[in-house]
Amino acid sequence: MHPSCPISSKYIDSRLIRLVSFQVTLIAAVILLTENIFFTALLFFYFLMRTLRVTQMSPFYLSAKYLLAFRETTPGLCNEAQKRFSLYMGLVLSGILLFLFILKQSYTTTLILEILFICALLESLFEFCIGCKIYSAIEILNPLKRVKKQ
Secondary structure, eight states: OOOOOSSOOOEEEHHHHHHHHHHHHHHHHHHHHHOOHHHHHHHHHHHHHHHTTOGGGOHHHHHHHHHHTTOOOOOOEEEHHHHHHHHHHHHHHHHHHHHHHHTTOHHHHHHHHHHHHHHHHHHHHHOOOHHHHHHHHHHHHOHHHHHHHO
């Protein structure tokens, strides 16, 4: 279990997050290979639905939940706030990606897609969340937090 977060006391299943991240990695690889706008829109739709907490319409979340139903292992719990921050980062990146894809900015699109791919790959393979590290750094460097401690 990850260190607790002062903002949220909710916990989520890290196995589910890793499985979803693997799906994001696969879709990002498909987009890199095919440059198909459908998959780019699917990626944005996933992040949008998860950010809005409409999990019943999130294709990656539903398929991960379905696949985990067949495994009888105990959930690995992790704090939701850090993963939520990562989710917002994914929404922003996929939104920019979709926008640039429509504008046919191939170099910038490829760069953003590679960043998204690497972040999702690290989470799915090694449970190393770059968004979580950024979130933790922001929490540590937060000047308001330092004022409260004094």
